[in-house]
Amino acid sequence: MNTTQIQEIIFSALTMTNHTREDNNQIPIAPITELYSKNGYLDSMGLVAFLIDVEELFLDEDIKISLSDDRAMSQTKSPFRSVETLTQYIVELLQE
């Protein structure tokens, strides 16, 4: 799976997340969108739901990844800061 495909999956999960949000509080579907950071769109509950959706979408492609585990949490720089950092983290996971 290439970077674009991974990003498409993240975009799909963001679209799903937007169904839980008011019209004036939608998350922009873009690579630079900040997710869980100082200016991020997600709170911890939102992040959990979003990550579970991403994991499920990968499972639909027969790829099992775990995003909300100790490894992700213990990274020096959180992989959940933005769409770009999450994409990069998943690329690394899939290369292993």
Next chain:
Amino acid sequence: MIEFFMQKMQENPTNEALLSSKFALTCGELLLLTYEFTQWLHKHNIPSGAVVSFDGDYSPESLALFLALASNDNIMVPLSNDSKHHFVEFREIAQTEFDISLNHHEPHLTCTGRQAGGDIYGQLRAQQTPGLVLFSSGSTGKSKAIVQDLNKLMSKFTTQRKALRMLIFLQLDHIGGVNSLLYSLANQGTVIVADDRTPDSVCRAIETYKGEVLPTSPTFLNLLLLSKAYEHYDLASLKLITYGTEPMQTSTLMRLNSLFPNSTLQQTYGLSEVGILRSKSRSSGSLWMQVGGREFITKIVNDTLWVKSDSAMLGYLNAPTPFDAEGFLDTGDIVEQDGEWIRILGRKSEIINVGGLKVYPAEVESILLEIDNVEDVVVFQEPHPITGSIVCAKFKLVAEESKRDFKAKTFTFCKDKLASYKIPTKIEITLDNTYNERFKRMRR
């Protein structure tokens, strides 16, 4: 105590005791059949105090055998087909000495060769009183064997109350089923048995036999609403719908109340360990109720309901006693209190703690049941490293729908009805039933 019930049947021998499409039995006929079973027990040398199981659902034979075993001061273990996969396990836990199968009408006896002992059975035998062994549903682990002094259970019914035509929903291996039967026999009422527990069969039985009371569960009532079976039958005789065994969803209660304006809706409350309490709903549309009765004392400790009962069980056969030094039982039910009224919020063990915030499954289910195409839903928790727990929902749908579309629809529906932490994070769709044989939602 059994003599009291026999006396009641003798007083009105032509009263219809039991009705279904397959059998009809008057009190006089039930007495005669009970006498025949008593003779049968003697003929087969089943002594008083012996532990005897019998399998089979409601029938003239099972009722008569129930009464005959009570007359013979036996410790009985009723096993309905609701728990047929556990018969071997339950008989072993109860150490049954005799097993009777009624599934082919003619009783079939097996002597197990076991000798049942222990303090609890010893107490019943010393007092020459009949016993009743019931099993908990095992929804939170292994089923527990609950031993009741049947005389104490029966003594609750000596106060004369109204004779009613009652549809039996729960079987003789459930405290609710035993309670309904004893109420009906003590008050010269009529027990109605539906062909099965589908909404259609239940409505047909109510129409055919002019049923006045439907004691059931919120899960069944939700299925009844969904099926619209009530539109095809005349249910004008139905005066009282009672619901218990699990928390009621507000949305289900509101719809029932508007569809059955001439029926009273009443919540019931009881546990196998302490029996069924007397209860009164504040109104048909209210989840607030009063519980009690002269043999019960209740208290609320840390939002949890505790009950002390004169007719409490003697104990578990396979677990330590759950009673405190004063004889109170922690029901495990979290309640809200308003003066004399309480409202059940849910089982303590089923509350979901999301990052320190409490979520009660019944509250979330109440909203999710309103989503188009939902037949039933159970809400439960899963552990999660970030928030401690997450809210999960398992849906059974009416018609097939893609999971992605359904998930989007669910989120859109919930966003202005539930706080964000209560919206299910994980959504599953299942083809299996979300409830057990007793129409109780299984939150696992």
